[in-house]
């Protein structure tokens with residue numbers, strides 16, 4: 173690089189080809205300065221070209237105050253005259269906070285230009301020349317290699333297959349060691365997390381593990397590399413910071429005090445998921461008292477006597493996953509509580525804790541009735557969001573409906589099949605956008621933020637799951653996935669999945685938006701759990717269910733493996749029109765389960781297992797506590813070829 177008087181300082185832009193996370197290294201071949209002060213180089217990082225400017229799209233100092241604030245948006249180097257390797261560590265080259273950099277970055281592009289900050293005088297000069305021999309990255313995150321994949325997925329639709337791997341890559345980028353100098357500076361540093369593997373929310377920010385995010389990101393982690401340790405470290409650490417009233421903090425930020433109302437429930441859901449996937453029942457036994465405090469002490473305090481509904485009052489000042497300006501008998505909080513009660517009740521039954529199982533199942537039933545009675549808007553045929561409109565002191569339901577409450581109402585069994593179909597039809601009509609389904613059907617709550625044009629892949633996961641669970645709705649899931657993941661995968665930085673999408677498919681919070689956010693990787697569990705169809709029904713896949721959705725857009729075959737503590741559970745299915753479906757299943761030692769034989773309009777439903785005709789059984793499966801009848805065959809350890817239809 174040479175100095176030039178013509179068109180501003182000389183600059184180069186390096187494109188790493190995809191989003192990455194780590195510590196940038198620059199091998200300098202030397203530098204020359206004509207006056208006092210070493211030649212200065214400034215660096216701006218960005219996940220997208222759109223926000224690649226003369227300051228980083230986001231850098232740690234943006235959230236820092238006082239002594240923690242080292243930069244004003246760019247990293248600085250005073251390049252030495254002799255060849256050496258510079259590493260982008262957090263800190264300053266000289267005393268009194270001169271020539272500083274913010275350290276680790278999540279980025280795709282980095283711009284370097286010859287300039288010294290006036291405030292870095294006398295150490296730095298804006299004239300001279302700098303020679304760079306090479307640039308490399310010290311990769312910081314989980315490195316996914318062919319050997320590290322203990323689970324995989326492939327299907328006849330190449331885009332879906334690609335998105336499965338893109339989702340895994342997104343979570344890999346956020347799987348890293350927690351270090352005080354690489355996390356969010358707003359009081360997120362934590363001695364009890366220091367040095368441990370965790371699952372961060374995003375690669376670029378906040379680089380703090382949030383438990384709601386894990387409701388999706390951990391599933392991606394279990395299903396791809398079977399890496400449960402990062403999740404367990406986070407769950408255990410948050411449990412150790414449980415408040416006396418039962419509330420569990422969402423993350424270490426603000427010294428474990430960020431007030432979110434929904435995240436303690438997600439902590440419970442994630443604890444059950446962890447137990448189901450990892451089979452580590454010692455974890456859940458150790459933290460059962462924490463679960464009891466959340467479910468039986470914290471939330472019941474906020475249940476209103478008259479209606480029986482869970483109510484968040486505005487005075488509490490609590491937010492949720494999207495810091496939404498709503499309070500009252502919000503459907504989402506109620507439905508998430510029902511979901512938690514039912515899911516945890518299933519685990520309690522398996523663990524022989526029958527009293528807890530019954531108490532929670534019965535509370536879920538009562539609360540479900542209350543939600544149906546009070547919160548359903550029979551005019552549009554969907555649940556109200558549940559809060560009142562801004563400035564409405566009367567406290568009547570605002571005429572607004574949300575994706576979160578409606579999706580969770582379906583998943584938790586509050587809505588029956590017919591109601592679920594009506595809700596999903598309404599939601600498609602009201603909220604479909606070219607880049608996914610919006611999370612509100614109106615922007616009345618927050619006109620400036622245009623909620624009716626905002627899409628969260630995170631909360632869309634639950635809507636998509638609802639579509640895949642509701643008979644007749646699976647093709648609508650394919651349509652929504654094609655819009656949502658099709659949009660992100662075709663827009664910069666591609667491959668990685670975004671924290672949120674705003675009007676016109678934009679990054680919803682501009683440059684600040686994290687473009688690699690693990691909570692948006694629902695595509696991985698959706699494909700593995702619903703299209704491959706594998707779900708654990710007892711801890712550690714001791715028992716499981718294989719219920720693939722066979723009507724899913726143009727998908728005519730799917731295959732893959734799901735890692736279990738007993739070995740991989742392999743599934744391959746292929747359909748031939750309305751004639752035949754075949755399944756090859758490999759069941760690991762010490763496990764057993766049911767292969768569902770779904771109704772997909774086959775001409776005949778003759779079934780053979782390894783060539784021998786069998787009569788399918790009917791199984792009663794409990795899914796989140798809802799009993800349902802499924803025709804299927806029972807399978808234990810071994811390899812099977814199952815055929816349904818015409819030979």
Ligand SMILES: *[C@@H]1O[C@H](CO)[C@@H](O)[C@H](O)[C@H]1NC(C)=O
Nearest residue numbers: 205206207208209210294295
């Ligand atoms: C370049 O700057 C360094 C550090 O300030 C100084 O020691 C050196 O003398 C300068 N070189 C020239 C040629 O001025």
Ligand SMILES: *[C@@H]1O[C@H](CO)[C@@H](O)[C@H](O)[C@H]1NC(C)=O
Nearest residue numbers: 214225226227228244245246
């Ligand atoms: C970036 O450029 C803008 C406009 O050219 C200027 O106002 C601003 O001060 C620059 N910021 C930095 C960090 O150099």
Ligand SMILES: *[C@@H]1O[C@H](CO)[C@@H](O)[C@H](O)[C@H]1NC(C)=O
Nearest residue numbers: 233241242243244269272291
């Ligand atoms: C940021 O810029 C302001 C205004 O130029 C300056 O006062 C301050 O010292 C700078 N801070 C850092 C950390 O560089």
Ligand SMILES: *[C@@H]1O[C@H](CO)[C@@H](O)[C@H](O)[C@H]1NC(C)=O
Nearest residue numbers: 260261262275276351353354
């Ligand atoms: C943070 O500190 C650790 C040592 O505790 C060090 O290995 C690492 O490189 C530092 N990271 C940055 C970005 O400075």
Ligand SMILES: *[C@@H]1O[C@H](CO)[C@@H](O)[C@H](O)[C@H]1NC(C)=O
Nearest residue numbers: 359360361362426427428429
């Ligand atoms: C964080 O909170 C704990 C418990 O309230 C307290 O002991 C500790 O000093 C706080 N840490 C900081 C950095 O404020």
Ligand SMILES: *[C@@H]1O[C@H](CO)[C@@H](O)[C@H](O)[C@H]1NC(C)=O
Nearest residue numbers: 404408452453454455456458
């Ligand atoms: C299971 O969880 C317990 C309690 O959290 C932990 O001490 C143990 O190391 C875990 N076991 C494995 C195999 O990860």
Ligand SMILES: *[C@@H]1O[C@H](CO)[C@@H](O)[C@H](O)[C@H]1NC(C)=O
Nearest residue numbers: 587588589590591592593594
């Ligand atoms: C559900 O809808 C079907 C078809 O419209 C109807 O026949 C059935 O009675 C409905 N069931 C309930 C419980 O409303």
Ligand SMILES: *[C@@H]1O[C@H](CO)[C@@H](O)[C@H](O)[C@H]1NC(C)=O
Nearest residue numbers: 622625674675676677678679
């Ligand atoms: C979205 O596009 C419309 C039409 O092109 C435009 O008027 C509007 O300003 C855009 N909004 C944003 C946030 O980009």
Ligand SMILES: *[C@@H]1O[C@H](CO)[C@@H](O)[C@H](O)[C@H]1NC(C)=O
Nearest residue numbers: 731744745746754755756813
């Ligand atoms: C099942 O395995 C057989 C034998 O390897 C193979 O011919 C068939 O294509 C497989 N079917 C599926 C659906 O994978």
